[in-house]
Amino acid sequence: MNLKKDLAIIGGLFLVIAALLVFGRGFTTVGQLPGARESTQSAGTNPREQVEEGKTRIRAKTLDVTAEIAASDKEKKKGLSDRESLPISEGMFFVYDKMANYTFWMKDVQFPIDIIWIDKDKKIVYIAHNAQPERDKNDDELKRYKPSAEAQYILEINAGLAAANGLEIGDQVDFVLQTP
DSSP states (O other), rough: OHHHHHHHHHHHHHHHHHHHHHHHHOTGGGGGGGTOOOOTTTTSSOOOOOOOTEEEEEEEEETEEEEEEEEEHHHHHHHTOOOOOOOTTEEEEEEEEEEEEOOOTTTTTOOOEEEEETTSSEEEEEEEEOOOTTTTGGGGOOBBBOSSSEEEEEEEEEHHHHTTTTOOTTTTOOOOOOOO
């Protein structure tokens, strides 16, 4: 009698494991983050789908964020300063007219971020991981983040997302800039 019960339990566990293997793809804590989905989960979506004006959708490996575009000098100067936080699936995207060695700092930014420099061919050329806020410092005391290569675009996202999504120098980035 106990043998039948044991076999039923083992069979039930086997079915649960089989179901998790088949249907539980991406069933981890990181897999639940909006930007950390498996590429097969978003394979049916259009990477060039429309987003709200002044924003763009950015994808690289498993990273998938909607980023506010900072194109004017005023928007670039303000950046993420004076914000208390940034939603996990959002970022800020700085767009420049030409390739150069653009330097960033954490003036008035209140939370850590990853800063990703992208060249004109939409490839990652440099990543500053976990740039920390620097409160109560004069401008000349603030740490400067400068890439080792020229870039035309810079993406700021929550700290840790670049690593969580396996981003590396040389990775291709997909985004579309709306033209007026």
